[in-house]
Amino acid sequence: MKFPEDCLYTRQHEWVRVLAEKETVLVGITDYAQKELGDVVFVELPKVGDTFDTNEPFGNVESVKAVSEVFCPLAGEVIEINPDLSNSPELVNSDPYGDAWFIKLKISSAEEIKDLLKPDEYAELVAEESAE
Amino acid sequence: METTTQLKKTALHGIHKELGARLAEFAGWEMPIEYCDSGIIQEHMAVRTAAGLFDISHMGEIEITGPESLALVQLVTSNDASRLQDGQIQYSGLLYPEGTFVDDILVHRITQYHYFLCVNASNAEKDFEWINQQNRFDAKVEDTSRHYTQLALQGPQALAILRQLTHVNLEGMKYYWFAKGQVDGIDALITRTGYTGEDGFELYFSPDYSKQIWKSLFEVGSLAGLLPVGLGARNTLRLEAKMALYGHEISEKTTPWEAGLDWIVKPGKGEFIGKAALLAQKQRGISRKLVGLEMQCKGIARDGYPVLIAGEVVGTVTSGSLSPFLKKNIGLAYVPAQHSEIGTVLDIQVRNQRLPAKVVATPFYTRRK
Numbered sequence: 384m385k386f387p388e389d390c391l392y393t394r395q396h397e398w399v400r401v402l403a404e405k406e407t408v409l410v411g412i413t414d415y416a417q418k419e420l421g422d423v424v425f426v427e428l429p430k431v432g433d434t435f436d437t438n439e440p441f442g443n444v445e446s447v448k449a450v451s452e453v454f455c456p457l458a459g460e461v462i463e464i465n466p467d468l469s470n471s472p473e474l475v476n477s478d479p480y481g482d483a484w485f486i487k488l489k490i491s492s493a494e495e496i497k498d499l500l501k502p503d504e505y506a507e508l509v510a511e512e513s514a515e
Numbered sequence: 516m517e518t519t520t521q522l523k524k525t526a527l528h529g530i531h532k533e534l535g536a537r538l539a540e541f542a543g544w545e546m547p548i549e550y551c552d553s554g555i556i557q558e559h560m561a562v563r564t565a566a567g568l569f570d571i572s573h574m575g576e577i578e579i580t581g582p583e584s585l586a587l588v589q590l591v592t593s594n595d596a597s598r599l600q601d602g603q604i605q606y607s608g609l610l611y612p613e614g615t616f617v618d619d620i621l622v623h624r625i626t627q628y629h630y631f632l633c634v635n636a637s638n639a640e641k642d643f644e645w646i647n648q649q650n651r652f653d654a655k656v657e658d659t660s661r662h663y664t665q666l667a668l669q670g671p672q673a674l675a676i677l678r679q680l681t682h683v684n685l686e687g688m689k690y691y692w693f694a695k696g697q698v699d700g701i702d703a704l705i706t707r708t709g710y711t712g713e714d715g716f717e718l719y720f721s722p723d724y725s726k727q728i729w730k731s732l733f734e735v736g737s738l739a740g741l742l743p744v745g746l747g748a749r750n751t752l753r754l755e756a757k758m759a760l761y762g763h764e765i766s767e768k769t770t771p772w773e774a775g776l777d778w779i780v781k782p783g784k785g786e787f788i789g790k791a792a793l794l795a796q797k798q799r800g801i802s803r804k805l806v807g808l809e810m811q812c813k814g815i816a817r818d819g820y821p822v823l824i825a826g827e828v829v830g831t832v833t834s835g836s837l838s839p840f841l842k843k844n845i846g847l848a849y850v851p852a853q854h855s856e857i858g859t860v861l862d863i864q865v866r867n868q869r870l871p872a873k874v875v876a877t878p879f880y881t882r883r884k
Contacts, residue, residue: 422556425815425837445815447837
């Protein structure tokens with residue numbers, strides 16, 4: 384199970400990577416999330432320009448059997464969506480933290496970043512959920 | 516809320532856990548949905564190209580014995596069991612007086628005084644009670660489910676694998692026939708049936724030998740590409756082959772005519788429960804039909820999604836999924852008869868979007884003979 388040090392995490396198993404550009408982050412779903420889903424067959428992404436509040440659903444990830452919502456970790460506006468996920472949804476399984484980023488977000492408030500989980504805190508959450 | 520302690524487990528539950536199966540509740544049983552080394556898509560493809568082994572011991576078995584067994588079977592089912600010879604099987608409907616489904620079942624004739632019914636896990640108790648209630652004959656009805664582990668070995672390599680463990684003449688066994696014999700030295704019923712659209716066999720034997728036979732099948736089958744397959748792929752396989760699932764395409768609200776299962780209704784055989792209602796519906800005209808759908812753009816129709824024509828809801832998706840073999844998004848749905856022709860374009864409400872779909876011919880997949 385991977386928990387990259389350069390990411391922050393949410394309780395709903397999204398990851399956030401703060402980029403060099405001001406107030407811009409990449410968002411995706413974690414290794415734990417993709418394992419729980421199984422084979423990903425479809426990813427539904429928002430449009431560029433869409434805005435979301437913190438924890439508002441911004442898209443869906445579909446496995447063969449089920450549809451799961453993905454939640455926006457930070458309030459902001461979508462400035463880019465990953466063009467590869469439409470044809471290659473399986474990237475979510477093979478490279479959840481790299482090629483399978485979902486959206487690039489321009490965030491409204493840098494303050495909110497401190498509410499996200501650090502890698503070790505997220506790892507603990509995963510350990511708890513796996514034990515259930 | 517954790518309720519796993521109340522779920523029933525098959526004799527192979529321990530092996531599924533060892534194999535890293537993702538387990539989930541189905542019909543009151545804790546069953547493998549997929550296995551961690553493979554996943555639904557890989558398991559599905561294994562069945563289409565090599566072979567897959569399913570533990571389907573959650574299914575129910577009901578045995579009817581005695582001098583008037585046939586009379587009871589004929590009364591409660593829609594198909595004509597009098598056409599069966601020893602060793603022959605037919606797909607049939609257990610119907611309510613309204614002509615709708617109590618269950619869809621397989622009727623095996625062991626002898627003229629012994630019928631072996633395989634029924635859905637979700638309906639096993641209901642079916643047993645129903646048949647008992649209708650039994651006014653010199654016949655005994657027994658629920659023998661706990662006496663059987665049931666495995667399905669399906670795929671183009673199924674015969675090549677199974678022949679290494681049995682002396683029963685498998686090549687000579689026609690589709691929908693069965694034999695009693697031994698598998699790996701253990702007494703078993705070997706049936707040439709399946710729920711996948713591939714060639715294959717189902718095996719019924721004492722649960723005491725479950726692990727032995729499972730392991731032996733893998734010993735001889737692994738080289739041929741045999742994989743364990745869970746309920747996830749079982750569903751995508753049967754959907755491609757357009758086989759009904761109770762609670763979806765058929766239920767206590769649907770008749771065989773609506774479901775396109777005319778061929779399991781034999782009014783000429785004599786009286787049976789549901790016959791009058793079925794004939795009456797045929798007279799009035801069948802107002803809705805089960806059709807196959809293919810999504811016309813990216814987007815998956817799922818069970819329960821509304822079907823629309825010109826902005827109006829006209830039906831529901833009964834089953835829908837990605838088809839791993841065809842690499843298309845397919846589904847089955849009930850629509851008004853006047854919109855059931857192949858080529859009809861309709862919309863599926865996929866969450867907050869309306870996506871186009873086309874009525875297509877079914878089954879979606881047929882195996883090369």
